[in-house]
Amino acid sequence: MSKRHKKRDREAGLSRREFLTAGAAAAGGLAFGGGRAGSPKVPSVGPRKAPVTLNVNGKEHTLEIEPRVTLLRALRNHLDITGPKQVCDRGACGGCNVLVDGLLVNSCMMLAMDAVGRKIVTPEGLARNGKLHPVQEAFCARDALQCGFCTPGMVMAGAWILSRHPDPSPELIKRELSGNLCRCGAYGRICEAVKMAARKK
Amino acid sequence: MKNFEYVLPGSLEEASKAAADGGAKLKAAGVDLLDEMKNTVATPDKVVNLLSVGGMREIVRTKDGWRVGALVTLAQLADSRLPAAITAAAGEAATPQIRNVATVGGNLCQRPRCWYYRNRAYACLRKGGTVCYALEGENRYHAIFHNDACAIVHPSNVAPALLALGATVVTNRRSIPIEEFFVLPSDHVDRENVLEDGEIVTEVQVAQSRWSSAYREERERDSFDWATVSAAVALRMDGAVVKDARVVLGAVAPVPLRSKEGERVLIGQRLTEKIAQAAGEAAFKGATPLSDNAYKRLVGPANLKRAILSAGL
Numbered sequence A: 001m002s003k004r005h006k007k008r009d010r011e012a013g014l015s016r017r018e019f020l021t022a023g024a025a026a027a028g029g030l031a032f033g034g035g036r037a038g039s040p041k042v043p044s045v046g047p048r049k050a051p052v053t054l055n056v057n058g059k060e061h062t063l064e065i066e067p068r069v070t071l072l073r074a075l076r077n078h079l080d081i082t083g084p085k086q087v088c089d090r091g092a093c094g095g096c097n098v099l100v101d102g103l104l105v106n107s108c109m110m111l112a113m114d115a116v117g118r119k120i121v122t123p124e125g126l127a128r129n130g131k132l133h134p135v136q137e138a139f140c141a142r143d144a145l146q147c148g149f150c151t152p153g154m155v156m157a158g159a160w161i162l163s164r165h166p167d168p169s170p171e172l173i174k175r176e177l178s179g180n181l182c183r184c185g186a187y188g189r190i191c192e193a194v195k196m197a198a199r200k201k
Numbered sequence B: 001m002k003n004f005e006y007v008l009p010g011s012l013e014e015a016s017k018a019a020a021d022g023g024a025k026l027k028a029a030g031v032d033l034l035d036e037m038k039n040t041v042a043t044p045d046k047v048v049n050l051l052s053v054g055g056m057r058e059i060v061r062t063k064d065g066w067r068v069g070a071l072v073t074l075a076q077l078a079d080s081r082l083p084a085a086i087t088a089a090a091g092e093a094a095t096p097q098i099r100n101v102a103t104v105g106g107n108l109c110q111r112p113r114c115w116y117y118r119n120r121a122y123a124c125l126r127k128g129g130t131v132c133y134a135l136e137g138e139n140r141y142h143a144i145f146h147n148d149a150c151a152i153v154h155p156s157n158v159a160p161a162l163l164a165l166g167a168t169v170v171t172n173r174r175s176i177p178i179e180e181f182f183v184l185p186s187d188h189v190d191r192e193n194v195l196e197d198g199e200i201v202t203e204v205q206v207a208q209s210r211w212s213s214a215y216r217e218e219r220e221r222d223s224f225d226w227a228t229v230s231a232a233v234a235l236r237m238d239g240a241v242v243k244d245a246r247v248v249l250g251a252v253a254p255v256p257l258r259s260k261e262g263e264r265v266l267i268g269q270r271l272t273e274k275i276a277q278a279a280g281e282a283a284f285k286g287a288t289p290l291s292d293n294a295y296k297r298l299v300g301p302a303n304l305k306r307a308i309l310s311a312g313l
Helices: A003-008 A016-025 A071-078 A134-142 A151-164 A170-176 A187-200 B012-020 B031-038 B074-078 B084-092 B104-109 B158-164 B260-266 B273-284 B295-312
Strands: A050-056 A059-065 A097-100 A103-106 A119-121 B005-007 B024-027 B046-049 B059-062 B065-069 B168-171 B175-177 B201-207 B212-218 B229-238 B241-250
Touching: A050 A071, A059 A071, A071 A097, A097 A151, A103 A151, A134 A151, A134 A187, A151 A170, A151 A187, A170 A187, B012 B024, B012 B046, B031 B104, B074 B084, B074 B104, B084 B158, B084 B212, B084 B229, B104 B158, B104 B201, B158 B212, B158 B229, B158 B241, B212 B295, B229 B295, B241 B260, B241 B273, B241 B295, B260 B273, B273 B295
Parallel strands: A050 A119, B005 B046, B024 B046
Antiparallel strands: A050 A059, A097 A103, A097 A119, B059 B065, B065 B201, B168 B175, B168 B201, B212 B229, B229 B241
């Protein structure tokens, strides 16, 4: 098993322990339920809002959300982090790509509560000390976009590819970008930009 | 999406108890369930989060095979050393970012992709209605076998591969040979497997064997798409001769479909292109296509032939 996968083995998402701590601090803002009278209750949260803490781009944010709120919605509508784009909202286009514990995921198909305790990186978090990520630089240099709406998701996918493959082949880039749609059809330059970023890195 | 109470069980017993409660749905990564909930096809009052149970995230090598935890992701499975048909099927599913979260248990238990089922406006047979709209309607991605009642195809990529390798599905209550895990609409039209209320898939066991295997699928585009036809094949070879064969068809029936007809053609024969083609044709001979999916009867044998050849050569 690779290192990348070992990382996932630890508890992720809102664990029972974290939830109980959060519940104690919420002054009655959480409803417990799930068990029959007389038997011990299975812990639960919601349907009302509950406080959760998300680590986004190295910063902790505490917000009050209902369980149904997706990570994408929490980022965009609650934290005003609008780099991840809502496009298909069904995990089919990659516009909302973020990294969660270093893995590329569709933030529209993950509940925000499942991202508690994990490190979330959005397009806003790719630049370091005011310097763009090599993939971002390559997208500018190669002019790898037309309308630009898919770009944040493409850049996240590109950064993810380079985190695993320092020198990806064009075929590998194509395959690993296959969860991202570009309605303008700028795929040629997008793939070239990822390749270019690998060389620069 | 309707709001819900998010149940965070600390054990399988708690998860099972909570899931047996009416109006509750089990969730792993939630990729399929969130899709259904966004379409308001599923409107559970409670969602039981299996991620909070802990464990079930490892592939354990045993002396006679592998134990794959139900929360192992498709990306993990694709990168694993399990038989080729299984890793290929996992690696062909969905997209890289979905494979990074989607789980083996979720993949086996996902609901059908039929557009009438997924559209709330159609009170179809599977949703408690009286009509399968696909039979007289738009049915190009639907079943060409066992399609007289409800014409869904089972959506799992991994299931045909696991079936070809004779895997076992382990739940919190029992072990089920995967051949007995899926159910036809004629037996149960409202579910796709034998799981009872509160029953949870915890693990899939695959035995090590000297069988060689392959998975192959056809789809309309190279990137993210469901298969129009797929095939998983496991062969026990003795030199160039097929001693035993397991042939499974995917995306053509409401269950991953074992084809004894295809197997019979192969067993005892020298594996050649001609024999592989004959097996492909035999496997699809009994098909009963609907108005728009007769192409599956042409694409299916060719795809199966290639899967057989890549398993055996």
